[in-house]
Amino acid sequence: MAKQYDILFRILLLGDSGVGKTCMLRRFTDREFDTGHISTIGVDFKMKTLEIDGIKVRVQIWDTAGQERYQTITKQYYRRAQGIVFVYDITSESSFQHIVKWATDVDEYAPEKVQRILVGNKSDEEPRRRVTREEGSKVFILFVFQSFSRVTELVLQAHKRDVDNLLGSLDDYLNKAGLDESGQDKVGSIQRVCGCARIF
Numbered sequence: 269m270a271k272q273y274d275i276l277f278r279i280l281l282l283g284d285s286g287v288g289k290t291c292m293l294r295r296f297t298d299r300e301f302d303t304g305h306i307s308t309i310g311v312d313f314k315m316k317t318l319e320i321d322g323i324k325v326r327v328q329i330w331d332t333a334g335q336e337r338y339q340t341i342t343k344q345y346y347r348r349a350q351g352i353v354f355v356y357d358i359t360s361e362s363s364f365q366h367i368v369k370w371a372t373d374v375d376e377y378a379p380e381k382v383q384r385i386l387v388g389n390k391s392d393e394e395p396r397r398r399v400t401r402e403e404g405s406k407v408f409i410l411f412v413f414q415s416f417s418r419v420t421e422l423v424l425q426a427h428k429r430d431v432d433n434l435l436g437s438l439d440d441y442l443n444k445a446g447l448d449e450s451g452q453d454k455v456g457s458i459q460r461v462c463g464c465a466r467i468f
């Protein structure tokens with residue numbers, strides 16, 4: 269039987285209880301919308317196949333419970349995700365403030381290459397908006413900054429041995445140069461270089 273997709277990705281929906289994660293997912297996969305709120309218990313998932321640039325991508329979207337009491341369970345799903353959708357409700361300031369906490373958990377438990385987006389849901393409730401678009405963009409920019417910082421950390425870890433060797437040989441050089449009075453100038457310039465290296 270022919271394979272029905274070329275690649276499978278796992279995407280995780282995260283955000284406080286009631287922000288509308290289940291509704292977003294149902295709208296995307298079944299084109300339906302529920303007005304009632306039945307809290308998700310633990311995790312649930314739905315699948316959908318998309319065709320992007322001729323590639324059949326099967327997305328498995330994990331809908332997680334926003335309630336605190338399920339977080340030990342939901343965190344177990346982070347490490348298998350390739351994408352994270354952080355969701356807040358534009359009418360709820362606290363759901364927006366908690367995005368930082370969700371993002372911190374993702375930093376801790378998800379793979380380093382995980383891609384993230386931020387969604388401000390319930391945009392039909394514009395008159396009740398409590399989170400401005402500017403605030404939303406600021407957090408989005410913070411995500412970009414954190415991604416770059418994280419990549420830098422990972423590159424550093426991967427090259428840690430080289431950095432340690434470099435610092436070790438500079439220390440040796442400084443010790444030797446320190447014994448030689450004529451080496452004063454060199455010591456000063458190398459300490460400056462060394463100071464930069466240690467900032468890493």
Ligand SMILES: Nc1nc2c(ncn2[C@@H]2O[C@H](COP(=O)(O)OP(=O)(O)OP(=O)(O)O)[C@@H](O)[C@H]2O)c(=O)[nH]1
Nearest residue numbers: 285286287288289290291303304305307308334390
């Ligand atoms: N006005 C409006 N209401 C929405 C929207 N999306 C969801 N809701 C309502 O918000 C409530 C909560 O939606 P859910 O999708 O169950 O919320 P959830 O984030 O999955 O909640 P947990 O499962 O507890 O984590 C429901 O009453 C929905 O009808 C939206 O775009 N606009």
